[in-house]
Amino acid sequence: MNQLVAPARDLDKSTTPGALFSTLSIPIAIVALVVIGSIASPSFLTVNNLTNVLNANSAVGLVALGMTFVMVSGGLADLSVPANVAMGALVTLGAQDAVGIGAAAALGLLVATLGGAVNGVLIGYLRINPIIATLGTGSVLLGLSQLLVGGGIVYSQPNELANFVKSSILGIPVLIWVFVFVALILHPLLARTAFGRWNLAVGGNYRAAQASAVPVRFTKAAAFAMTGFLAGLCGVLLALSNGQARPIIGTGYEFVAITAVVIGGTSVFGGNGSVLRTVGGVLITALIGNLIILLGFPSQATGLITGAIVLAAVGVDAYFRRKAGRQ
Amino acid sequence: MTVGTTHEVALRMTGITKSFPGVMALQDVDLEINEGEVHAIVGENGAGKSTLMKILAGFYQPDSGEIEVGGRNASHWNPREARTRGIGMIYQELNLVPDLTVAENISLGAMPKRGPFVDYRAMNAKASAVLRELDTDIDPGTRLGDLSISQQQLVEIAKVVAREPNVVVFDEPTSSLGDKETRVLFKVITTMRDRGIAIIYISHRLREVMEIGDRVTVLRDGRHVETRDVLGITPDEMVRLMVGRDLSEMFPKLDLELGQQVLSIEGASREGQFDNVTLDVRAHEIVGLAGLVGSGRTEIARALFGLDRLEQGTITLSGETVKIRSPRQGVAAGIALVPEDRKGQGIIPGLSVRENFTLPVITRITNALLIFLGRERKIVTEMADRLKVNPPQVERPLNVFSGGNQQKVVLGKWLLSKPSLLILDEPTRGVDVGAKADIHHIIGEFAQAGGGVLMISSELPELLAVCDRIFVLHEGIVAAEISRADATEESVMRAATGQEVAA
Amino acid sequence: GCASTDSGTASGDSDGVEGKSICYVTLANSHPYVTPANEGAQAAADAAGVELTIVSEEFSAQVGAEQLNSCVSRGVDGILLWPADENSYLPGLLKAEQAGIPVVAIDTRAGEESMKLIASFAGADKYDQGKISAQQLDKALESTGGIVVIAGQAGNGTEIARSGGFLDELENLNSGLEILATVNADFDQQKALVASRDLITKFGADIKGVYAQDDTMAKGFLQALEESGLGFVPVVVGINGEAGAFDNIREGKQFSTILQPPFRNGELAIETLIAVMKGETVPEMVPLENTVVDSSNVDTLEPAM
């Protein structure tokens, strides 16, 4: 009873139910989903299916990785994700003829990163509420992207880069490699670098971080710029692998990303969180989506099940934290 | 003061036990308060004073124990019930709503009504009356968030007084009040007591306890140690009961050979805050910055450190003129600032002690990419040992530590940055005697090692005991520079109240 | 819904419509099919010298209903409406009738009640497209085997018509085709790709046929199929006649599509409306021909978009 309770991200030494729940919930949930899946459908536990699941969620997973930094730094959420995804995708295909696919993709990334940087300036430097700021920039950027293509759709010319993105290395699709690679960079970035520590501090107590010589504005802005970049990357990859892009390409991705981060256990208040947990969250959302189809539920049920799982996961976590007296 | 033995018992708490995860905050505590007495409660940080009071106010439920108010059982109640039964509470942290007006804050939870609507006229009239009683001219129509902290503290007191409670708890009410406000407060407390109200007064300033208290209860480690008449106890005895051992309240002042000039400010100004301030600090020296609340001391410290912009004037550090526009540049220039608002600006509650400790210097223990976790752990553990952070568990999140220990961590965090100039803004506010001695000790060591210290404190005795020199501010202007030899409470107060102008 | 000539009285002179104004409530501003249709409408309006104001309901019938009201209160001379669902426009249509403003529907039919208030409908018969698709699949698969349906945005008028026609025709034909699964992929390639991966995993080569309610989604399915490397070749039918679908038909990956040229659709709709405004008699439905494209005629036709 009189046991010390460690914070959610520092659990190794702790044995209270809450801490145990926090540590083990993600692996347990993944295992449970895999078990349910294997019982439900013989085709579930096949390399092919699991690769597909990952492949389908890698692009949006990238956004979730960025969103982790946004949430940890106390930036709540980036709602301009769909716009930046669209920007990345449309610029890549739209500029392809003019500058060649490689440069076009780079340009797409640049534009999306700029979009994120604008968010960063508004939120980090002007200190505007992130929900409002990203709602505004999202609206503007999505409008611009549509203006850019005059409505409608842009197609890709056959090209090497697209072929590469659609290919596999060692039997694993390139998209998955990209996701894993980015996660492997971002995890230590949050957990082991000064920048990561700054994010945690800014989200934990903005003014104290400022008074501790943390570059608070830069940190917040960087989290959003980074998410802009990753949303752009998501768009570029989608455009290349689909061979076409439309302005609605990233619709709903902001919610998927938030869901993954939240299921991963990162606090919406900021101040704690981990990239690995988000990877877990992405896996869980991916498996749920897959199971819904394999179990033959109507695809409209996805929202219902995801929503219920979010409530359950966050509710139980909040319950244990409250029991531990540090809500 | 005579103790009202003839008075009725207003409030009785028996066998109160309360634990939080990881801490036994209170164990079998008894407390009995009479009507018409000022009952002081003292104890080290984390002794359980605030917790006991929060239980009384219905904020926490005790694990076991009985509460009786006005002869009726009140063991399990909520804040609202507690309030309607006449318990008034002035918490350690301000409990006001920044977006409402002063009058609305004062009437919060019980606004006067006319029909279904708020009776604004009655509400403002009531607020004016109470504020007048407190001798302040705060306009009841002002938005609360626009007031200074000390004004807010007064509103907090007005809010409770306005409800005409039977029992009033003051949990460190003076920690952000100046001398003048404190005097007014004491007058109010005396009036209330004489009206038969039972008053509980918590403070780390034993002088105040001696002055205003009738009886005093000492808590230690969540246990009741003793309840005595104030007349029959000395401050030294109180300290002994609190810490369980003898302790001289102040760190003995070392006489050190002063070294090179570490800091010199010339003609520093910031519109509306301070004007043409010139002062200097030398190595091995502890320089005090005294003044009434609102005299601009904090703003000088903030501007020095780069948290606010210095509009005019030059800063010279160890002979070099510097421009400091951000805390980062401040740290780079060798300055450290321990801010006055610990909860708001000092600590990151969710981060561990370790992470708090190394925040300003994290880039110094990082290679091109990653933080050296081993080295971080090592220097943090060493510093925690040196500062006697209790409990010595550096992986624990800082918010579960007591105020004094949090303050030590803030101090340690800045010592780790190895500054040449350490600015301390109210470093011992809300800190118990033991921790205070520890902190003074640390400050002394820092000066001994060759650093310069600029220390702001509203507790004159502290400044007088610790400082080599004192600059006194009056309305943003340096009113006097007083050497240790000449510094007395009288000389400092005269300058601070504008009765004496610097030569 | 009778094609009434008297609603044309609103335009006064039967000969000149020049300088008259038309309000066009379109489905969207930015969409592969709708955008060219809007362009067609604009071109036809320019040709006739009428002033065309295009407002977009962005796929929301409720927004469209309000825009319809707002067009009526502007007192325009004619309204072209792209219904996003069956009934939501009823109040606005009643107001239009009261104000004597003729309304023509484009591309999608509104509900029965509403169509009574609409002078004419110009567009492809989506229901018919569903029927044609059913016939194509049934014939190609000789009425046996499992198929999957990749449907458009749930509740969307086009989706409703294309699903309805398809299911009714299967029943009608007494077809032996078995629908293994129906998924909504919102007319979106990426969503179709994701859903198809799961479908292919689940059913594999049991999928003998695919009914994709547009070519974009057909493309998503083909992409998933290619990825899976399973190498079976189901009969894929799509709709719309996109350039990509033409390529796939040439390469033998897709069985057929139905050509539905959007630009022409827009033109046709405005021409019909202008005819109504002039007081001419127009048929209840001015159809856009549904041309089936398959390997036999793919080289003789132009893609719709």
Place this chain on the structure above:
Amino acid sequence: MKHFDIALIGTRAVQYRLLVMLLAVAIFGGVSVDDFLTMDTLQSVIDRATVVGFLALGLTPVLIAGQIDLSIGSMMSMAGITTIFLQPFIGNLPAAGVGVLVGVLIGAINALMVVVFKINSLVATLATLLIFASLALLLTNSYPLSSEDPIFGLPLTADFLVILTPRSAIFLIAAVLMFVWLKLTPTGRNLYAVGSDASAATSSGINSNGYIAASFVLSGFFAGVAGMMQSLSTAAGSPVAGAVMLIPAITAVVIGGTRLEGGRGSSLATLGGVLALGALTTALEYNGVPSYTQAIYTGLLLILLISLDRIVSGNSGTTSRARRSVRVAPRNSPHPRRNA
């Protein structure tokens, strides 16, 4: 004596900017569109603002309480399909009542999640947004329901008092009533207190959780009304009716000057925001501006206004000795804000 402080001037600026906006839109519309400045246009602008207006009104107390409700669109869809679905079974009026009740019920679920299970409102209502959007599709099999009595709801959008329609009149009355409640009654003031600092309010004996819960239920109620009105006046219950409503509703509330941080806001400001946005949309539409270009304008407007707000009431103002005690945005405020 009247006491003018910066906060008051800030509030004035907020009210002022809406008027400026409306005026600018009127001038822009009047110049660019023939016959723009007519009673008919005004009627259509106000009527079009009604549905999003009800949602925005419901959102206002939630934001004042320092919370957010993302599920308003889903609640609206659920209310709409319920209203239409039940018509043949229990009659038109009872069906409308039950429709509103569905909104209230979902609002109560939100309240439960936030207050009892202590889930952050952003996450809780994101989840209910997903759940009920999905449920609406499942229940209707994704098809919009058509009313068997399409005439019943038509009077809601009929002419009424020259510039109004019955539903827009109800909306205006609701906005005024809410204004009176928020500004002049103790419970209204308490709501501001809760949003400004919930723990301080609690320690003053205010049942903060109760107020937060009530604000969610109220938001559900208004979303229910929006859904009911919408479905009746279009004679259809669409499962996706509310999906596009969230962003305009939040934009309208925020343009009006209600903060997402809680503690400040007003229903009349929301009304102004809704009307300004509606007028702008109408003027742009009349000019044939494509919807995506409109989105650019509204987005820019939102950013511009919120930045102005930030600068007017932000912490960049220099302070003079004369105004010592009356400062905006205290730097040493003892109330660090924890949530959005």
